[in-house]
Structures are given as C-alpha cells and as structure tokens.
Amino acid sequence: MARLRVAEEAAQVRGRNPLVPILVWSQPRCRAAAVLVGLSLVMAVSPAVAAAVPPAVAAASPIVVNDVSPVAATAGQQHSGHAMPDSAEVAWRMPPQPIPMPMMLPGLMGATPGVTPFLPDPGMDPAMIREAVFREVKEVEDGDTLRLEAGFVRRQIGARTFTMYGFNGQYPGPLIRVPQGAEIIVLFTNNIDLPTAVHWHGVRLENQFDGVPGVTQDPVEPGESFIYRVYFRDAGLYWYHPHHREDIQQDLGLYGNMLVSASAADYYGPANGEDFLMLDDLLVDEAGLFPYGREAAVHTLMGRFGNQLLVNGEPLWRETLRRGEVRRLYLTNVANTRTFNLALEGAELKLVGADVSKFERETFVSNIVLAPAQRYIVDARFAEPGSYALVNAIQAIDHFNGRFYPQTDTLGIVTVLDDPVAEDHSAAFLTLREHADVVEEIDRYRAEFARPVDHELELTARVGALPSDIVAAMALDTLYFPPVEWADAMPMMNYLSTSRNLTWIMRDVATGKENREIDWRFTEGDVRKIRIRNLRRSFHPMQHPIHIHGQRFLVLSRDGVPSGNLAWKDTAVIPAGSTFDILLEVSNPGRWMAHCHIAEHLEAGMSMVFSVDPRS
Amino acid sequence: MLIVFERKKQRELAGFGRRVLGAAAALVVATLLAGEDAGGPRVAMGAEPRAAAQLAAHPLRGSGGEDAPLSGACLGDPEVVRLGPTQSAPGARGSMVLTQPGSPFEITVDRDGFQTFHVEIRVEQLPRRRGAKYLVWVAKPELDEYKRIGALPGENRIAGRVAWNQFIVFVSEETSEDVERWQGPIVLTGISPSGRLHTMAGHGPFEDVSCQQYY
Numbered sequence: 049m050a051r052l053r054v055a056e057e058a059a060q061v062r063g064r065n066p067l068v069p070i071l072v073w074s075q076p077r078c079r080a081a082a083v084l085v086g087l088s089l090v091m092a093v094s095p096a097v098a099a100a101v102p103p104a105v106a107a108a109s110p111i112v113v114n115d116v117s118p119v120a121a122t123a124g125q126q127h128s129g130h131a132m133p134d135s136a137e138v139a140w141r142m143p144p145q146p147i148p149m150p151m152m153l154p155g156l157m158g159a160t161p162g163v164t165p166f167l168p169d170p171g172m173d174p175a176m177i178r179e180a181v182f183r184e185v186k187e188v189e190d191g192d193t194l195r196l197e198a199g200f201v202r203r204q205i206g207a208r209t210f211t212m213y214g215f216n217g218q219y220p221g222p223l224i225r226v227p228q229g230a231e232i233i234v235l236f237t238n239n240i241d242l243p244t245a246v247h248w249h250g251v252r253l254e255n256q257f258d259g260v261p262g263v264t265q266d267p268v269e270p271g272e273s274f275i276y277r278v279y280f281r282d283a284g285l286y287w288y289h290p291h292h293r294e295d296i297q298q299d300l301g302l303y304g305n306m307l308v309s310a311s312a313a314d315y316y317g318p319a320n321g322e323d324f325l326m327l328d329d330l331l332v333d334e335a336g337l338f339p340y341g342r343e344a345a346v347h348t349l350m351g352r353f354g355n356q357l358l359v360n361g362e363p364l365w366r367e368t369l370r371r372g373e374v375r376r377l378y379l380t381n382v383a384n385t386r387t388f389n390l391a392l393e394g395a396e397l398k399l400v401g402a403d404v405s406k407f408e409r410e411t412f413v414s415n416i417v418l419a420p421a422q423r424y425i426v427d428a429r430f431a432e433p434g435s436y437a438l439v440n441a442i443q444a445i446d447h448f449n450g451r452f453y454p455q456t457d458t459l460g461i462v463t464v465l466d467d468p469v470a471e472d473h474s475a476a477f478l479t480l481r482e483h484a485d486v487v488e489e490i491d492r493y494r495a496e497f498a499r500p501v502d503h504e505l506e507l508t509a510r511v512g513a514l515p516s517d518i519v520a521a522m523a524l525d526t527l528y529f530p531p532v533e534w535a536d537a538m539p540m541m542n543y544l545s546t547s548r549n550l551t552w553i554m555r556d557v558a559t560g561k562e563n564r565e566i567d568w569r570f571t572e573g574d575v576r577k578i579r580i581r582n583l584r585r586s587f588h589p590m591q592h593p594i595h596i597h598g599q600r601f602l603v604l605s606r607d608g609v610p611s612g613n614l615a616w617k618d619t620a621v622i623p624a625g626s627t628f629d630i631l632l633e634v635s636n637p638g639r640w641m642a643h644c645h646i647a648e649h650l651e652a653g654m655s656m657v658f659s660v661d662p663r664s
Numbered sequence: 665m666l667i668v669f670e671r672k673k674q675r676e677l678a679g680f681g682r683r684v685l686g687a688a689a690a691l692v693v694a695t696l697l698a699g700e701d702a703g704g705p706r707v708a709m710g711a712e713p714r715a716a717a718q719l720a721a722h723p724l725r726g727s728g729g730e731d732a733p734l735s736g737a738c739l740g741d742p743e744v745v746r747l748g749p750t751q752s753a754p755g756a757r758g759s760m761v762l763t764q765p766g767s768p769f770e771i772t773v774d775r776d777g778f779q780t781f782h783v784e785i786r787v788e789q790l791p792r793r794r795g796a797k798y799l800v801w802v803a804k805p806e807l808d809e810y811k812r813i814g815a816l817p818g819e820n821r822i823a824g825r826v827a828w829n830q831f832i833v834f835v836s837e838e839t840s841e842d843v844e845r846w847q848g849p850i851v852l853t854g855i856s857p858s859g860r861l862h863t864m865a866g867h868g869p870f871e872d873v874s875c876q877q878y879y
Contacts, residue, residue, distance in 0.1 A: 528860035
C-alpha cells in the first residue's frame with residue numbers, strides 16, 4: 049500500500065491523471081506500472097538526478113581513458129544510507145551505477161541478494177600476500193611438465209590495491225607456447241580458498257582432463273593437487289581458466305593463454321611481432337572489489353559487468369612500434385559477460401583466425417566483436433607514425449530514460465615511432481590470403497551443410513523467487529531488448545538476481561528436457577547439425593556465447609544467412625532473438641559439457657552434457 | 665540548406681516520428697496492462713502476428729544480395745515490424761523484416777557500436793495512381809539523417825541496410841524516382857523495434873491523450 053501511495057504521489061507531482069488509482073496492486077503488470085510511475089517521482093523530486101541525465105547521455109562519443117579513478121568509479125554511488133556498514137567483514141552494498149539514474153526501484157530500497165557476500169579471504173593482510181608480476185612465457189615441448197598453482201596475489205590496478213587470485217603469482221597466468229601435436233603434463237595445485245579445477249578451453253584433449261567438476265573430475269579442494277595431461281591437437285589460440293565458480297575465480301584473475309604453433313612456418317602471413325591481449329573487466333567501487341555471492345552466484349540476470357576495463361589485467365595496454373610495422377594481435381575475451389567491440393583507430397586490421405582455426409579467407413575489418421571466451425587473430429598495420437588508440441566502442445542503453453548513449457573506453461595506446469621497420473611486410477599484409485588447408489578440411493563437410501537439423505535447442509530463462517517488483521518492472525523494461533547487451537543497463541535488478549531465484553535454460557526441443565536433463569548421445573565420427581534458437585520472448589532475452597567442450601564446429605548460418613567465410617570454432621555468440629545452425633564435428637569421445645559462457649548464466653543452470661562413444 | 669517549406673515538413677515529420685515511437689510504446693503498454701499473465705511476463709506484440717502472417721504468405725526470395733536469407737532458409741523468429749497506412753493511402757499495408765547481415769563475426773555492428781540490420785520492406789495495396797512512384801526511406805527519429813532505400817519495383821519489396829540505434833521507415837509517393845529527398849505524401853510508416861525503448865513513466869496510459877490514434 050505504501051508503494052502504491054508513492055506511485056499516486058508521483059502522478060500528482062507530474063500533474064497527470066493516471067490510471068494508477070484504479071490499479072489493483074496484486075496484478076503484476078499494475079505493480080510494474082506503479083513502480084515506473086514511482087520512478088518518475090524519483091526523477092521529479094531529484095532535480096540533480098533529472099538534470100544530470102540528459103547531458104550525460106547526450107554527450108557525443110565521450111572518450112574515457114580507461115583508468116581506475118575513485119571519482120569515476122564512485123560517481124552516482126553514494127549509497128551508504130542503504131547499505132550494510134563497511135567493516136572487515138564483507139557486506140553487501142549498492143552496486144555501482146554506470147550512469148546517473150535512480151538508485152533503486154521503489155520498494156526495493158535496501159534489498160540485498162539472499163546469499164552471503166564473498167571476497168577472497170578478507171582477513172588477510174594484503175602486505176603479506178605476494179605481489180603479482182606480469183605473466184611469463186613458458187615455451188614447452190612434447191613430454192614437458194609444467195607446474196601451475198592457483199593462489200592469492202596482491203594486485204596493483206591503477207592507484208588501488210586488491211587481493212585477487214593468480215596462476216603462479218602472475219597476471220594473466222603464464223602464456224604457454226607449445227607446438228601442435230605436443231602433449232604436456234600439468235601439475236596443478238590449488239592454494240586459493242575455494243575448490244577449483246582447470247579447464248583447457250577449446251583444446252580437444254582427453255576427456256578426463258577437461259577440468260569440469262561434476263562431469264570429468266571432482267573439484268580440487270584447497271591445498272590439494274591434480275595432474276592434467278594436455279594434448280594439443282589443433283594449432284591456434286586457446287586459454288585456460290577454472291570451471292568451478294568461474295564467476296568468482298576467473299573474474300579475480302585465474303586465466304591464461306596458450307598458443308599452439310603449427311609446424312608450417314608460413315601458417316600465418318609474416319608479421320614483425322605479436323601481442324597477446326586478454327580483455328576483461330572488474331567491478332569495483334570506493335570500498336574495493338564488489339562482493340560476489342558465496343553460496344550462489346549473483347548478477348545472474350545479465351552477468352557481472354565490470355566498471356574497470358582491463359587488458360592483460362591492466363587498465364591501459366601500451367605498445368611502442370616502428371613505422372610500417374605489421375603486428376599480430378592474439379585477442380581473448382576473458383570477461384564474465386561483457387562483449388567487446390574493438391577498434392584500433394587509424395590502423396588497418398586484417399582478420400586471420402578464430403577460435404580453433406584460421407578463416408577460409410583473410411578479410412579486412414574495421415572492428416572486432418568478441419563475446420566471452422571467444423578468440424580472434426588479427427593482423428594490424430601501422431603505416432604512419434603517431435598514436436593509435438585501442439577502443440571499445442558500444443551503444444549502451446539507459447532503460448530508465450529509454451535511450452541509447454555512446455560509450456567509448458580507451459583500452460590501450462600504440463605509439464608508432466617515425467623510424468621505419470627493418471623488414472617491411474606491407475605487401476604481404478595487403479594481400480588477402482586464401483587458406484587452402486582450411487578450405488580443404490572444410491570441404492570434407494560441405495555435403496553435410498544441407499543435412500536436416502539433428503537437434504534443436506532453445507535458450508530461455510525461468511523466474512523463481514526473484515523479487516516481484518523486479519519481475520513486474522522487467523515486463524515493461526524489456527519491451528525492447530537489443531540483440532546484444534553491451535553494458536549493464538539495470539545494475540540494481542541484476543545485482544539482486546541469483547542462481548537461486550533465476551534459471552537460465554537450454555531446452556532440447558524434441559524432448560522438452562532442460563539443462564542437465566538433456567542426454568544427447570553421439571558416436572565418434574558423427575557429423576550433426578544443431579539449431580540453436582535464442583528465444584525472443586522470454587523473461588530477459590539476452591545474447592548467449594555457447595561453448596561446446598572437446599569438439600569443434602562451424603557456424604553455418606545466422607537467421608538463415610549463410611556464413612560466407614568459415615572457421616572452426618568452439619564458442620559462438622547467439623544474439624537475442626537469433627537462430628543459428630551449427631555443424632558439429634563429433635571427434636572426441638567422452639562426456640562433455642556445452643554451456644553459456646556468461647559465467648553467471650552457467651552458474652544459473654545454463655549447461656548440458658552430451659556423450660560421445662568411441663568408434664568401434 | 666533547406667527551404668522554409670522543407671523545414672516545416674521536416675519538423676512535422678520529426679514530430680510524427682516521435683509520436684509514432686510513443687504510440688508504439690503506448691500500444692504495447694496497453695496490451696500488457698490489459699492482458700492476464702498466466703505464465704510469467706510476456707511481451708505481447710499486437711502488430712507482430714499480422715506481420716508474421718504476411719511474411720508467411722510471401723516466402724523470402726533473397727532479394728537483398730548475399731546478406732539476405734537464403735530461399736527457404738530457417739529465419740527462426742525474425743523481427744517483423746508492421747507498416748501503418750496514413751490518410752494518403754488508407755488501404756495500404758506493409759511490413760519490414762529485420763535480420764543480421766553477413767559478417768565474419770556473429771554480431772554485426774560497426775566500429776562505433778551501431779547494430780547493423782538487413783531490412784526487407786514489403787508493401788501491398790498501394791494506391792495505383794497514374795504516374796505514381798513509391799520510394800522507401802529510413803530516417804532517424806529526429807530526421808537529422810535520412811537514407812533512401814530505393815524505389816519499389818513491381819514486386820513491391822526492396823531491401824537495404826541500416827545501422828542506426830532507432831529509425832523510422834516510410835514510403836513516399838512521388839511523381840519521379842529521381843528525388844534525393846521525399847517530396848510527395850507519405851503513405852506508409854513504421855519504426856524500428858528499438859522504437860519500443862521508451863521511458864514508460866509519463867507516456868501512453870499515463871497520459872491524458874492516447875497516442876494510439878497515431879498508430
């Protein structure tokens with residue numbers, strides 16, 4: 049009743065003749081209407097907020113240097129009156145806001161997720177924790193043994209210090225360079241305060257070493273060890289990360305790259321050098337890292353968007369090159385949920401490879417779109433001296449004010465000197481190669497492109513005990529949903545959603561089974577067409593980067609539009625409302641997981657397991 | 665520089681674009697408020713089933729080049745927008761189907777982050793006035809930018825590409841196809857699905873004046 053009164057007052061303030069008085073509060077949609085009218089009250093009685101909004105969202109493409117700034121990080125988040133007090137104990141507090149907007153829906157003031165807030169061992173003295181160092185390169189050969197330890201590290205990011213996790217005390221984890229066809233032993237030890245495991249993302253290795261607790265192994269408890277045998281079948285760019293509460297562990301720094309080199313020296317075109325860029329974000333506020341959920345993940349609605357963008361764990365990537373240099377960029381998105389739209393302003397970009405192979409043909413591109421877990425290999429040419437900014441440029445959405453606004457973050461600066469590069473690869477760069485080896489390999493499967501669909505999945509969500517005010521408001525808030533959520537458009541509602549009150553679903557259309565109930569069975573050597581529909585009408589339509597373990601696949605078409613230039617992949621992002629057809633090459637026996645790689649969606653149920661029997 | 669008449673027309677059309685955006689939101693809000701919710705919140709798009717029926721009645725033929733869906737291909741659940749007639753052509757009907765154009769990535773946006781759409785516009789029952797040419801346009805709601813999709817051929821469908829956050833689509837009746845900017849009356853209008861992105865407080869059911877009259 050009190051909330052309804054707020055809505056009525058809101059309408060009076062606005063001088064309107066609302067329908068609110070005749071609304072019955074028990075009707076969810078009426079609650080939504082009242083909530084939204086209540087929002088107008090917040091806007092009406094908060095001139096500072098209302099006045100701040102238009103210029104903030106109307107600013108034309110503001111360039112924000114990506115750095116930790118207490119001022120920037122805390123703008124619009126002075127919510128001490130609504131949060132539990134800060135202390136040595138971890139406490140929930142209101143989430144940071146990306147733009148000025150009303151702090152919380154009427155009726156949800158002071159609400160917190162129904163789980164215990166978690167940060168890595170807050171009782172530890174940061175001075176006693178080893179300071180993380182930048183990653184080292186580990187060149188390994190067939191038969192080598194590598195030690196890998198997950199542990200606490202002290203991270204200096206900008207002017208601030210955080211207790212985080214790291215592999216071997218490094219950020220990111222060691223870059224493992226290994227020749228194609230090699231097999232190595234990894235002696236892994238868990239020295240963090242959570243059970244964990246290591247998943248070798250995209251690597252078609254033996255099933256028992258895939259690193260998925262509950263499917264291929266038990267979790268590695270704190271203080272315990274596990275021995276992995278990792279076989280590198282395919283050349284390309286891969287990464288390793290935990291597959292147990294990765295919403296926490298990966299977000300706090302447990303990730304690293306692997307580059308598997310092909311035996312052919314000219315597998316890629318010539319380049320003067322290379323950079324490995326792991327793209328990430330971190331959610332921080334004035335008190336430090338924003339807490340995670342201990343018993344269950346939070347931010348399950350949209351995933352946990354960070355407000356501090358990172359490249360290789362740093363706010364700003366810097367590189368100095370010579371004029372005319374062609375640089376090979378190995379890009380990996382390790383963020384929990386953020387999809388990046390990268391551009392290197394002024395540089396020419398050539399797309400060479402994706403997750404598990406090169407493309408059939410190289411193409412020039414203006415920007416690169418990476419969803420979580422995806423990788424791309426891009427050659428960049430810097431023809432003229434000067435500064436080149438690596439930017440993430442998106443059109444974000446302000447749901448409260450019903451408008452788009454541009455958001456551009458500078459992730460890195462490449463300084464190009466006037467000195468010319470010693471070996472000029474410009475001619476090779478400007479030549480678009482066709483990769484006959486990839487084309488020939490895919491040729492073996494082209495006859496299967498027209499096969500009927502073997503399996504069909506639907507992607508959707510189911511609401512549990514999510515606060516009814518959120519459910520009601522979402523009904524109106526998502527009248528329009530974009531194909532891709534590039535930023536957290538609803539941080540307050542997102543923060544209150546947990547893996548207990550919201551379930552993300554992969555549904556087998558043929559059987560109606562969902563998530564872990566699904567039991568697809570294949571035989572090694574099968575080729576299967578799988579249709580994946582990301583349903584337009586669900587509680588919250590959102591893109592899903594679907595990762596299939598242990599195998600590789602081709603994206604045949606998107607909404608009926610055939611892919612004109614194929615590459616083998618292990619992760620494909622399916623925009624909201626889209627339908628993809630993929631061709632799965634079933635090549636690796638075992639029980640494998642397929643799931644959404646938004647870490648919080650995975651925690652909220654969005655995974656299935658399929659079996660591959662060995663060919664007799 | 666625009667002449668005064670054009671400015672006036674531009675203002676009128678810009679106002680119309682904003683009203684169309686408001687009307688779309690109002691329509692959906694009204695539908696939401698009126699309906700009963702048995703299985704959780706559902707966004708009921710009143711116009712969409714009719715447009716989908718039109719789509720079903722006119723199978724795609726891939727008229728938009730290599731970006732267009734293949735004939736008979738699965739479109740999944742395409743975004744379909746109904747085009748509404750104006751008083752200049754009360755019997756006209758139309759729809760706009762939005763899909764993602766081809767791209768090496770699974771998401772097609774430009775370097776500034778604007779989502780790019782392949783749009784196919786189909787119309788029916790246009791008034792066949794002597795010498796009339798029908799041109800399809802898209803414009804930002806403020807009309808500060810517009811783009812000619814092209815002249816409707818005899819088959820009354822045409823395709824193009826748009827990379828704006830929100831846009832209106834409209835068909836104008838002209839005496840010549842050789843116009844760089846619409847001059848004749850507008851006969852059909854519609855909005856991008858993103859037109860539904862709309863602050864709800866203070867609109868539609870919460871206003872004295874219903875915007876539905878514009879839709």
